[in-house]
Amino acid sequence: MAIYVPLVFVRKIEVFAATHLFGDIMIIITMIVICIFAGIDVSKYGWQPDGLQALNTALWPDAIGFSVYTFEGIGVILPIMDVTEKPEQYFKVLVITVTFIAILYIVFTEYCVFAYGIDKLEDPLITASLPQQNWITYIVKVMFSLNLVFSYPLVIHPANIVIEDWFFKGWPKTRKR
Secondary structure, three states: OOOHHHHHOOOOHHHHHHHHHHHHHHHHHHHHHHHHHHHHHHHHHOOOOOOOOOOOOOOHHHHHHHHHHHOOOHHHOOOHHHHOOOHHHHHHHHHHHHHHHHHHHHHHHHHHHHHHOOOOOOOOOHHHHOOOOOHHHHHHHHHHHHHHHHHHHHHHHHHHHHHHHHHOOOOOOOOOO
């Protein structure tokens, strides 16, 4: 709370551009490290397709909850339309971006499942599959945690705007508001 409360009071979202970029870089580094460790496991143990099935009837409802978190930042893309120079191209850029992200999620997930096997991926956090005594694993976990701190204000900004508009309906947009 001591960190997040002051951050959500920042009025200009542009302030978080550098921290959000830093968070994105940390996510990319984390994905690269996970892919490297998965590749090391593949070279040692081979592909792990044992026990995979097209639909896990016992656990498929869990996928609904996990997929909700996939789209937790979707509210951030809506304000982008207001600042785009060519609003008519917004839908095209949106479709390309969401398609690319969906393909990236699918490829990364399938690679990790076939590299680690379904038994090793019972924990919902992929970082639990990394070697726990390795210093790189500790760095990745810290980077991922810092990413959450840096990206939270940007992700919560659209919700803050909606709540602010509801609380201060009819007030002019001034410093007092």
